Amino acid sequence: MASPLDLAHYIRSIPDFPKKGINFRDITTLLSDGPAFRECIDQLAAKLGHLGATKVVCAEARGFIFGAALAYKLGIGFVPVRKPGKLPARTISVTYALEYGTDTLHMHADALAAGERVIVLDDLLATGGTCRAILQMILMQHAIPVGVGFLIELDALGGRAKLIEGLACSPLIDSLIHYTSE
Ligand SMILES: O=P(O)(O)OC[C@H]1O[C@H](OP(=O)(O)OP(=O)(O)O)[C@H](O)[C@@H]1O
Ligand SMILES: Nc1ncnc2[nH]cnc12
Numbered sequence: 001m002a003s004p005l006d007l008a009h010y011i012r013s014i015p016d017f018p019k020k021g022i023n024f025r026d027i028t029t030l031l032s033d034g035p036a037f038r039e040c041i042d043q044l045a046a047k048l049g050h051l052g053a054t055k056v057v058c059a060e061a062r063g064f065i066f067g068a069a070l071a072y073k074l075g076i077g078f079v080p081v082r083k084p085g086k087l088p089a090r091t092i093s094v095t096y097a098l099e100y101g102t103d104t105l106h107m108h109a110d111a112l113a114a115g116e117r118v119i120v121l122d123d124l125l126a127t128g129g130t131c132r133a134i135l136q137m138i139l140m141q142h143a144i145p146v147g148v149g150f151l152i153e154l155d156a157l158g159g160r161a162k163l164i165e166g167l168a169c170s171p172l173i174d175s176l177i178h179y180t181s182e
Contacts, residue, residue, distance in 0.1 A: 007151070007176055011030055011177065012025075030151075040066070045070060048174070049073075051119065052146065055078070055143075056074070056121055057118050057134055057138060058080065058120070059130055060082050062122070066122070066123055079112065081134050083106070084104050084106060090110070091106040096129045107141075114141065117143070117144050119146065119148070120138070121150070125153045125175060126157050129162075131163055145171040146171055147172045148171045149173075149175070155179060
């Protein structure tokens with residue numbers, strides 16, 4: 001069997017984007033390589049596919065790229081989480097703290113069934129605010145977050161510890177690539 005590709009090799013780091021001090025981990029270089037993108041989705045499916053989930057829940061925009069591909073691969077549904085004013089039917093929302101100010105994400109109120117097992121997927125875990133907001137909306141619908149997956153985790157920001165703190169869930173949390181320094 002061929003050995004798995006080293007996915008970290010396909011991520012480009014751009015210093016001081018979008019502002020000074022941020023080392024931006026650019027996934028576009030991985031996306032543009034067919035075998036690397038496929039390997040990424042295959043690895044996520046291997047880590048999360050056994051959890052019996054029936055939906056993948058993802059936030060725009062970068063999360064959609066990976067979430068839609070994983071949902072297709074696993075043959076399960078895809079639920080979009082969007083910024084305000086984008087979803088047409090009744091929504092639930094969570095407002096969460098950013099480094100400066102706040103942000104709000106929405107999900108359709110009827111997107112998940114009570115007791116449904118779901119996976120949350122995103123390209124990157126930084127402070128954990130985005131993913132935590134998604135988990136809160138899943139719990140508001142009485143669904144069960146069974147897995148949380150990331151392509152990239154920025155270990156130094158400690159997002160993993162904040163993800164489920166105080167929430168009534170204990171999903172499997174896994175990331176394909178870890179950066180120990182920001
Ligand atoms: O762990 P956190 O501190 O919440 O950061 C991680 C989030 O930040 C990025 O999204 P961004 O909000 O930049 O939006 P985009 O996908 O539209 O680029 C990334 O795609 C994650 O969703
Ligand atoms: N360092 C980083 N690189 C890419 N996306 C991010 N989102 C939050 N922090 C990021």
